[in-house]
Amino acid sequence: MKHRSPLITLVAVALAFAIMFTVNMLASPPGNSSAEPPSPPAPPATTAANSTSPSPAGPPAASPSPTASKSAEDSKFPQKVVYAGRAEEGAGAIAVAVLGTKSAAYFCDGRSVEAWYRGPVAGADISLKSKKGAILQASLDSDHVKGWLRVKNERIRFEIDEAKKPAGLYRARGSKTTIGWIVLEDGSEVGVQRTGEDSAPAPKLNPDSPQVTVNGEQLDAAPVTGDEDL
Amino acid sequence: MASIPAPAPEAAPAQPSGTKIGPVVIAFAVGTVVSIALGVYGRLHTPTGYAVNISGFSTGPAAKAFLATIVIILAIVQTVTAMGIYGRIPLHGAWVNPVHRWSGRLAVLISVPVAVHCLYALGFQAYDGRVIAHSIFGCFLYGAFVFKMLILTRDDAPGWALPLAGGLVLTGLTALWITAVAYFFFV
Numbered sequence: 001m002k003h004r005s006p007l008i009t010l011v012a013v014a015l016a017f018a019i020m021f022t023v024n025m026l027a028s029p030p031g032n033s034s035a036e037p038p039s040p041p042a043p044p045a046t047t048a049a050n051s052t053s054p055s056p057a058g059p060p061a062a063s064p065s066p067t068a069s070k071s072a073e074d075s076k077f078p079q080k081v082v083y084a085g086r087a088e089e090g091a092g093a094i095a096v097a098v099l100g101t102k103s104a105a106y107f108c109d110g111r112s113v114e115a116w117y118r119g120p121v122a123g124a125d126i127s128l129k130s131k132k133g134a135i136l137q138a139s140l141d142s143d144h145v146k147g148w149l150r151v152k153n154e155r156i157r158f159e160i161d162e163a164k165k166p167a168g169l170y171r172a173r174g175s176k177t178t179i180g181w182i183v184l185e186d187g188s189e190v191g192v193q194r195t196g197e198d199s200a201p202a203p204k205l206n207p208d209s210p211q212v213t214v215n216g217e218q219l220d221a222a223p224v225t226g227d228e229d230l
Numbered sequence: 231m232a233s234i235p236a237p238a239p240e241a242a243p244a245q246p247s248g249t250k251i252g253p254v255v256i257a258f259a260v261g262t263v264v265s266i267a268l269g270v271y272g273r274l275h276t277p278t279g280y281a282v283n284i285s286g287f288s289t290g291p292a293a294k295a296f297l298a299t300i301v302i303i304l305a306i307v308q309t310v311t312a313m314g315i316y317g318r319i320p321l322h323g324a325w326v327n328p329v330h331r332w333s334g335r336l337a338v339l340i341s342v343p344v345a346v347h348c349l350y351a352l353g354f355q356a357y358d359g360r361v362i363a364h365s366i367f368g369c370f371l372y373g374a375f376v377f378k379m380l381i382l383t384r385d386d387a388p389g390w391a392l393p394l395a396g397g398l399v400l401t402g403l404t405a406l407w408i409t410a411v412a413y414f415f416f417v
Contacts, residue, residue, distance in 0.1 A: 003382060003383050003384075003385070004383070005331075006378075006379040006380070006382035006383050007379065007383055009334075009335055009338070009379055010376065010379040010380075012335075012339075013338050013339065013342065013375070016339055016342040017342055017345075017346060020342055020343055020346035021346055021350060024346065024350050024351075148357075153276075155355065155357055157357060
């Protein structure tokens, strides 16, 4: 003998799944996730063309996930601050610069992988995106910043401390080449230079006289403070 | 979900002879396929990082933790009524079976928004042990649920099959709750 009602329950649950998925997919990214800080509008899809480049191949995702950080709720970022450190599991280095309500961040592995992120600051939380839509999300936890980012479809976690000059985040931009450096508190540098689709380890940067020569072109490197249009 | 008809199977303790193992194997296989499919989807689908918020809660995780806790409470009701049905504890009355059935239906329905949020917004992740366990048990739970529903349709399944299926569901649920909600509240 067979009973049908468990099958009906099964179908009802499958339907509930389908409905929830549909609702989620129909919901427009920024508007419906109410508790989240606003994120900048998604960049145009033109950058998606160079998908072979070693840049963040992250998803064009919407506002970040609610990975709550309980202890950070009553603190907020200083007006102007830079954090830098190594990502977990030796994945590379990460720097986050905050200026007022804007923030910028850079991740690179010192060899070829790099990504620039920018986005707004909301209290003790920042939610940034790269031009390709990869997410970086972090919260202030007393005096260090804890969070995760996506780059090349990898999820990388980090926990970094404030970086006092000359440590910090530097950037140089030439006609074709962009270079990012993360200078750590111990003086070591992690950087990547990119020319079009090609990327390579960055040349040595002297934070005291931040000039480098790339392909015969002399570039001035400047500290990134957070409000740059990267 | 008033459309679900009330008459449902009686989970009779021991089946007479003539039980078949075939349907159990098939049900288990279907459940396994569901688990694997969920895991593959969760891994391949790029997490959006967001999902529709359930209003009335401070954060998405708080809403999920609350709903998951309701599900756990209903699962305790499930366990107690199941023990009554199987005569392990003195629980008698016409209400026991309907309570078991409807608490189960309610539990699984409440779990759906939580699971969809996990799958759609976060995906199958493996960046630490807790998260790996949670991802695996999340996929496991719905496979176990499918297994149990399919077992329920057969009176000719061996007597041990249904308690096994129910036990798997409870195991999955408890593991999920510990690896997420307990972590959210207490760690």
